[in-house]
Amino acid sequence: MSSLSLVFSVCAFASGFGMRTLDPLILPIGDAFGVTPSTAALLTTAYALPYAVAQPFLGPLGDRFGKLRCIRICVAVMALALLAGALAPGFGSLLATRLVAGVFAGGIIPLVLAGLGDAYDLHERQVAVGRLLVAIISGQMLGSAASGLVSAALGWRGALGLSGAVAVCAVALSAWSLRAGSTTCAPQPAVAPQPFRALYAQVFANPLAPWLYGAVVCEGALVFCLFPYMGQLLLEHGGSSAAAAPSQAGLVLGGFGIGGIVYGLAVRRIIQVLGMRRMCALGATAVAGVYALLVWLPVWWLHLLAMAVSGIGYYMLHNCLQIESTELAPSARGSAVALFAGGFFLGQGLGPLLFGALMHAAGFGAALSAAALGLVVLGRVVVSRVVARQATAAAAH
Numbered sequence: 001m002s003s004l005s006l007v008f009s010v011c012a013f014a015s016g017f018g019m020r021t022l023d024p025l026i027l028p029i030g031d032a033f034g035v036t037p038s039t040a041a042l043l044t045t046a047y048a049l050p051y052a053v054a055q056p057f058l059g060p061l062g063d064r065f066g067k068l069r070c071i072r073i074c075v076a077v078m079a080l081a082l083l084a085g086a087l088a089p090g091f092g093s094l095l096a097t098r099l100v101a102g103v104f105a106g107g108i109i110p111l112v113l114a115g116l117g118d119a120y121d122l123h124e125r126q127v128a129v130g131r132l133l134v135a136i137i138s139g140q141m142l143g144s145a146a147s148g149l150v151s152a153a154l155g156w157r158g159a160l161g162l163s164g165a166v167a168v169c170a171v172a173l174s175a176w177s178l179r180a181g182s183t184t185c186a187p188q189p190a191v192a193p194q195p196f197r198a199l200y201a202q203v204f205a206n207p208l209a210p211w212l213y214g215a216v217v218c219e220g221a222l223v224f225c226l227f228p229y230m231g232q233l234l235l236e237h238g239g240s241s242a243a244a245a246p247s248q249a250g251l252v253l254g255g256f257g258i259g260g261i262v263y264g265l266a267v268r269r270i271i272q273v274l275g276m277r278r279m280c281a282l283g284a285t286a287v288a289g290v291y292a293l294l295v296w297l298p299v300w301w302l303h304l305l306a307m308a309v310s311g312i313g314y315y316m317l318h319n320c321l322q323i324e325s326t327e328l329a330p331s332a333r334g335s336a337v338a339l340f341a342g343g344f345f346l347g348q349g350l351g352p353l354l355f356g357a358l359m360h361a362a363g364f365g366a367a368l369s370a371a372a373l374g375l376v377v378l379g380r381v382v383v384s385r386v387v388a389r390q391a392t393a394a395a396a397h
Contacts, residue, residue, distance in 0.1 A: 007068075007174055008112045009135035011075050014170035015108040016139025017146075018082050018101060019047070021163040023227045024148035024250035025156045027242070032156065033091035038356050041228035046095050047102035048220075048349035054106035055342025056335075060199045063334040067111045067118075072174045074107030079167035086160035102345075109136065110341035114334040117326040129322055133315060134264035139166075141257020148250020199332040203339065206328045213343045215382050216321050220347025222374045223287060223314050225355035225367075226294075227253060230303075233364055238300045248300040255304035259311020263319075270316065280320040284379025286313025288372040295365045317379065 022029070022043050030040035061070055078101050085097035116129055147159035203209055226233070231249040234240035240248050263270065270279060290310035297303050325340035326333060359367040 005132075007071075008115060009132060010173050011071055011108050011170045012112050012132060013135045013139035014075060014167045015078070015105050016136040017143035017166045018078060018105060018139075018163045020140040020143040020227070020253065021082075021147045021159060022047070022098070023144055023253055024231060024246045025151055025159055026228050027231045027246055028151055028156045029091075029094070033094075035091055037229070037232055038360070040091075041352050041356060043095060043098050044228045044352055045349045046098040047105070048345045050099050050102035051106040052342040052344070052346035052349060054103045055110060055338040055345070056200070058107040058111070058338055060332075060335045060338070061107075063199060063332060067115045067334060068174075070107050071111050071115075072171075074104040074111075075167060075174060076171045077104040078108070079164055079171050082160060082167050083164035086157045086164060106338075106341065106345070110338040111334060113322060113326065113341075114337045117330070117333045117337070129319060129326075131264060131267070133267075133319065134261055137257045137260035137264060137311075137315070141254045141261070144250045144257065145254035146250070148247040151250075152247045199329075199335040200339070202329040202332040203336045208324065209328055209336075211381075212321060212324050212328065213339060215378065216325075216340055217343045217347040217350075218374065218378050219318065219321065220344040221351035221354065222347075222371050222378060223310075223351075224348045225351030225371055226291065228352045229356065229359065229364075233294065234300050234303065237295050237297070237364060238303055239298055240300050244300075252300060252303045252307055255307040256311040256314070259308040259313075260315045262308075263312050263315040267319070274316075276320055279316045280382055281379045283313040283316030283318075283320075284375050284382070286310060287317070288375035288379075291368045291375070292372040294368055317382070321382065 026037055026040045026043070029035075029043065030037050033040075058070060058074070081097045081101035081104065085094055085101070088094035088097055112132065113129065116132060143163060146162060147156075150159040150162055230252055231240075231245040234245050234248055234252065235242065238248070274282065287310045290306045290313070294303060294306060297306060322337075322340070325337050328336040355367050355371065358370060
């Protein structure tokens with residue numbers, strides 16, 4: 001692995017670790033501050049929505065001032081915010097630290113993906129992105145699993161402190177690489193800095209852009225709507241006790257990451273066997289099938305196995321969309337990928353709110369069935385409107 005890939009992978013790992021740390025902690029944080037689980041779940045939204053809103057600004061800044069520089073700044077501020085969250089004296093201050101962490105975490109993954117777009121041609125990019133997913137998914141998986149286990153031993157503050165420590169390690173590595181002068185993206189043609197409007201005009205000149213961005217908002221909402229409520233699902237349908245639910249929820253959500261790692265390691269073979277269109281459709285169908293079955297599983301470890309299957313399916317779908325985002329506007333790649341990530345996290349922020357409202361009105365079964373139906377429809381739309389159209393355009397060239 002080159003030094004550039006190492007820095008990208010460690011920063012992506014830290015971002016993924018901090019992203020999913022709070023999912024298993026909703027119940028203990030709610031108990032600590034005397035708020036309901038639905039209110040505590042706002043901490044997930046508080047991270048995801050600022051992440052989404054920041055994207056349209058962070059992406060063009062990366063195009064104008066350098067992706068590596070923006071990544072280093074964002075990792076440093078994210079680390080400070082995560083550490084501050086571990087010391088938060090009240091729910092409001094914890095919510096504020098998640099807002100700050102979400103804003104600056106928004107500069108990491110999309111700019112890393114754009115950097116890979118600069119460094120690899122289209123033929124190798126899907127494999128490179130698939131391998132980077134191993135770092136991202138490992139961070140998410142360990143973030144969920146480790147936070148649940150650390151919370152059981154040291155409390156939720158210890159779990160948040162661990163996520164801050166991981167981010168500090170990423171800051172140290174990126175600072176060392178800067179001094180060593182060993183990380184550079186592939187050389188790009190010298191161009192004058194462009195205003196935000198011009199960069200986004202290049203992105204939306206591609207007719208695929210509205211379909212792709214709409215699809216990723218829906219994907220983020222439908223796939224991740226359940227995550228903050230996993231502990232409650234296990235209490236009501238998985239046979240878990242109140243004491244065991246946070247750690248078991250962390251392990252179950254870690255199963256989703258295990259599925260993603262399986263995909264990342266096998267991505268080249270999966271693409272060869274299925275191709276983009278079938279991979280996308282099969283992935284959406286797999287996640288939908290798992291979500292439709294979750295309320296019928298009687299023990300938490302069956303939920304873990306099911307979420308591992310959904311992890312494989314999700315990354316089959318998501319990687320197709322990520323690759324399309326890197327090709328929307330090669331001369332404004334940072335802007336295109338940042339807007340993609342913004343839409344994705346907008347969906348992740350809205351999904352738990354909509355899911356929670358439906359769950360309280362009609363129960364887990366109805367909410368999960370609605371998410372499953374939406375995923376089936378999304379798979380069909382993505383295949384027919386996004387992947388198929390891009391394949392046709394590629395064949396024409």
